[in-house]
Amino acid sequence: MTDQHDSESGQEEIIAFLKDPSTHPEAAGEVRHVTTHVAHVFLAGERAWKIKRAVAYSFLDFTGLEAREEVCRREVELNRRTAPQIYLGVHAITRARDGGLEFDGAGETLDWVIEMRRFDQALMFDHLIEQGSWSRATSSTWWIASMTCMCRPSASPRPTAGPRACKAWWRKMPRT
Incomplete structure (x- = not known):
């Protein structure tokens, strides 16, 4: 395996959905997008939403939808032990009947997202x-x-x- 394999092109629509302020009406405004080597984080109001990037490195492979679901669920499970107020859950991002995207709909699951409560950035x-x-x-x-x-x-x-x-x-x- 090469040092990095990137199949994020399939996540462009999901990234656009999570960056869109209308996806987060409770945020009333700007959505900040932060990218790490393995995740996209969207800061919207009092919430943070995190998807795993569809990438593979020599030490991990998140290119498959099932792998991203598993790692999201495991992250929430592990981190709830020490920060239950922050890690709120895992949601499916699904295709809506109108062709758009939505959280936890009945349509096809396109990706998985972790919902978190934001914390004081001074603690970063x-x-x-x-x-x-x-x-x-x-x-x-x-x-x-x-x-x-x-x-x-x-x-x-x-x-x-x-x-x-x-x-x-x-x-x-x-x-x-």
Whole structure:
């Protein structure tokens, strides 16, 4: 397999649908589109919608619809344990009777999208680094916490997890 295989051309209509403000009437305005190496994220009001890019690298293959559904469902399942208020669910993007697209319709499933509640962007790693709030101690603590969560697959969701808990945790962190 080459380092990257891209079949995203089949996702153009889905990307346009998720970028369209009329898809998100509750957002009342602009939809921000962020692309990562494996996902397209659409920030609309209080929600974030994420689809997996139809790409294959030497370490993953999301070119198939079934693979994208599986990884979306698994992401929500895993992340609900530590952030149940953020990860709201997985929805099918389907073909509507009028030929357009819709969420969870009766028509053909074209892709899968994760629905999330947006969180404070000031807690994003890149922002923390830019502000000089990220230190070696913070990195070590974050790594230990991440490894603990990943190594305890039977851990159940904690109602105290989520944006507020992250902020409280962050305020208690030693600054070096």
